[in-house]
Amino acid sequence: MDDNIHTPTISSGPTSGGVPRDFSKLSMEDLMQEKTRIEEELSALSGVLSSQGTNMTNSLTTFDGFPRDDIDVAQVRTTRVRIIRLRNDHKDVMKYLEKGLHDHFANLQRTNGAGAGAADTSSTQPSATVGDSLSTAGMLETPFAKVNSVAPGSPADQAGLKAGDTIRSFGEVNWLNHERLSKVAEAVQQNEGRALTVKVARKEDSLTTTELDLQLIPRRNWGGRGLLGCHLVPL
Known part of the structure; x- marks a missing residue:
């Protein structure tokens, strides 16, 4: 053939x-x-x-x-x-x-x-x-992931994450050790019900970027799939 x-x-x-x-x-x-x-x-x-x-x-x-x-x-x-x-x-x-x-x-x-x-x-x-x-x-805080989507009412939504945000750190996970986001998944599983500090950069317009420290609590039974209710993609 x-x-x-x-x-x-x-x-x-x-x-x-x-x-x-x-x-x-x-x-x-x-x-x-x-x-x-x-x-x-x-x-x-x-x-x-x-x-x-x-x-x-x-x-x-x-x-x-x-x-x-x-x-x-x-x-x-x-x-x-x-x-x-x-x-x-x-x-x-x-x-x-x-x-x-x-x-x-x-x-x-x-x-x-x-x-x-x-x-x-x-x-x-x-x-x-x-x-x-x-x-x-x-x-250490070089962005390594981007928030692709956030489900309404999810833990990510309640923490203040928005689509388009870039992640600088997720608990102890950063651009050096995230291993294609696998370490983010581990951090979420290991901290169910506990607050994780998520450092994000949010582009307000072409000239302004806001740095935020959000408190995200992974949890089940929020009405949707997963512990976060958001989709992250690696940069």
Whole structure:
């Protein structure tokens, strides 16, 4: 059969095969971009497997050991290898991102200590430290999800969430550790009936964005499906 009925393969990114990339040499900004790129490609590759009705563990042979004829076995194998490499790359990127943030906070603490011991510089030193702290907070609170819809009367609605809001943090979950929103789902399940602080950015118009800290209580029996009553999509 000449026509390929399956989804075409996804072109490989810069981490395909060959020598592994040295992420330790990347800046924090480059690491953030790499994290986004890897997650987007992983999502696309997952779609390739789904289009063929398979995943990372399904057998590619029939019960008697022959290659399955209902899927493109070669494509699935190539896709699986690529996913494994990307997952390893993602772990490395996250490791260096977290190390960079830890180092930054350690430097801030040392700066604070030095500033406290020097009376002559106490009036000027904290201002730089505050700026660094705000910069780091900005990195931690990079939006990672968008509210796609909110059901009327739901816990999300009562908390004040609106469609179009972008999520900066959801309890302890942020852009560094949300893992394609899976950690948000865990936080919701583990905190049923308890308030979670959700930091959101709401674009009021083309020039104005409002930052909000909302208290959201996941709960059942509100008259709809789920514990939140809203639909989040990753950015």
